[in-house]
Amino acid sequence: MTTHSNSRPIAIIGAGAIGLSLASAFARTGHPITVCGGRNSFGRIEITENGISETWPVRHVTDPAEIVEPVTAIVAVKAHHTDAVADWLRAVDHSESTVLVAQNGVELSDRIAPYIAAAQIVPSVVYLNVERTAPGRAVLRRVGDVDLALPDDEVGAALAADLRAGLMRTSTEADLKTVAWSKLLTNITANPLTALTGRRADVMRDPEIGNIARQIMAEAVVVGRADGAALTDQHAERAMRWLQSVPEGSTTSMRQDRLAGRPLEFDALTGAVVRTAERHGIDVPVNRFVLALVAAIQAEDIA
Template sequence: MSAPAQQRPVAVIGAGAIGLSLASALARTGRPVTVCGRTPVDRIEVTEDGIPESWPVTHTSSPADIAGFDTAILAVKAHHTDQVADWLRVIADPGATVLVAQNGVEHRRRVAPYTGSASIVPTVVYLNVERTVPGKAILRRVGDRDLAVRDDEAGRAITAELTAGRMRVGLEPDFATAAWAKLLTNITANPLTALTGRRVEVIRDPGVGGIARQIMTEAVRVAQAEGAALTDADVDRWMEWLRNVPPGATTSMRQDRLAGRPLEYDALTGAVVRAAERHGIDVPVNRLVLALVAAIRPEEETR
């Protein structure tokens, strides 16, 4: 018999905007939350529609403290995965679940080297969340779901808990299509907001919107070669979605540039270019965007 939720702590590896939001859902179900990392946090707070809600948490800077945990939320940026390898190795046991809340389409390839026999649950995150200070975030829900999860045994189990914690989660039997569809928005909104310094409404500008459409159209060809069931209709769908995001919505790449942090372009546009190379598909606009974003040195701009 499994232990009740109140006795089953969950580790949050990466307490940024997304990590805080997912942790808050599990906290609502009664699961104790342990925040992993250098910055001490004793409470987490998520504000939605102007209403803050908070929960006490435990903080640890030692991977040994999460030994025996059966659930972890991995929400560091994709390019920081190897930096948290020690945390992942501690919970790499049969029966453990690692919910991977990262961008891109290479979740398993990126995480599997560190997670041993643990179940990897890749996700597609639709939430728009902005971390204001350590431990606090503003949550904006977009569309009719917050998260998509692969429809398998481990995915169904964590979905039940997240749903109980007021996350709107969809189970995806065709996860590859869902992941590539979300990538269409990430490879447009993220780099274009980082390059222009503006929030997501920049996509409404005709010139920028035209570039966004070209980026997506190229990526659809690549996604089809990778086995995803996308068409040009998905370009129309996701362009419309971006044009109608809530006012003030930002992106993680824009936030990282403003804060002087490294940018997560390799897991996004880099993944498209790598897949295009595997299939011999020409993606000139994506290559241009990759070169421009890779050339940004945000840490130099903040000096």
């Protein structure tokens, strides 16, 4: 059985905004932090919240062979970069290790499973709004009452308690599938709509954009129900209220990626809705339209 003592190393696979924020909660309770690979080397992480910055030292390793003991790994690379970190995933695949998957979408365990044979995979649903400002640095904005949802089992509860001690607001959920689909409703609207318009998350308060978002969500609710999630129209309305209440200046990862000319994470979001709809024979014209638009942006940025 995996353990989560304060001396257990934390390995960050994907030291972007989410990875840094989760690592900071573990660091706050005394866990040593190791950053795995990446283009930039840094010796500390810095998280700024409400204008106040805190820093913690980190160890940076560049060779997967340097991971030699059981760890709690945070997998926070974008979904479409999962294959690129396969060597790091295999390096943390130890029978006493835990792999916390902090990615977007509803296919988390399936996405990681090809690389993990022995470690415990723990999917999660992340609600943090974080903006990476420099290597090792991020600005954290909290939205709603929960920062991270985890499965309601022994390992999930242990991780939730550990993170909570580090001031991360966690919950454990018996029906994480419904929670994940509910969160997907926000991701398939805010991410592509901010990327397409170039505006920050306050664009969701625009009435016409709000109408488009509701159409996107309505289709996804039908698809999610067909996939076994207990979604209702109220989930969509709650998602809209949440999106329209995010702090001023909040952004999305897809908007940031478009501005930086990086690949966009649309396949794990809108692509997942369209794939699931196809499996169940459901027509989702608005989601297909959004997927085509975002894919066209991607093709233009790569050209």
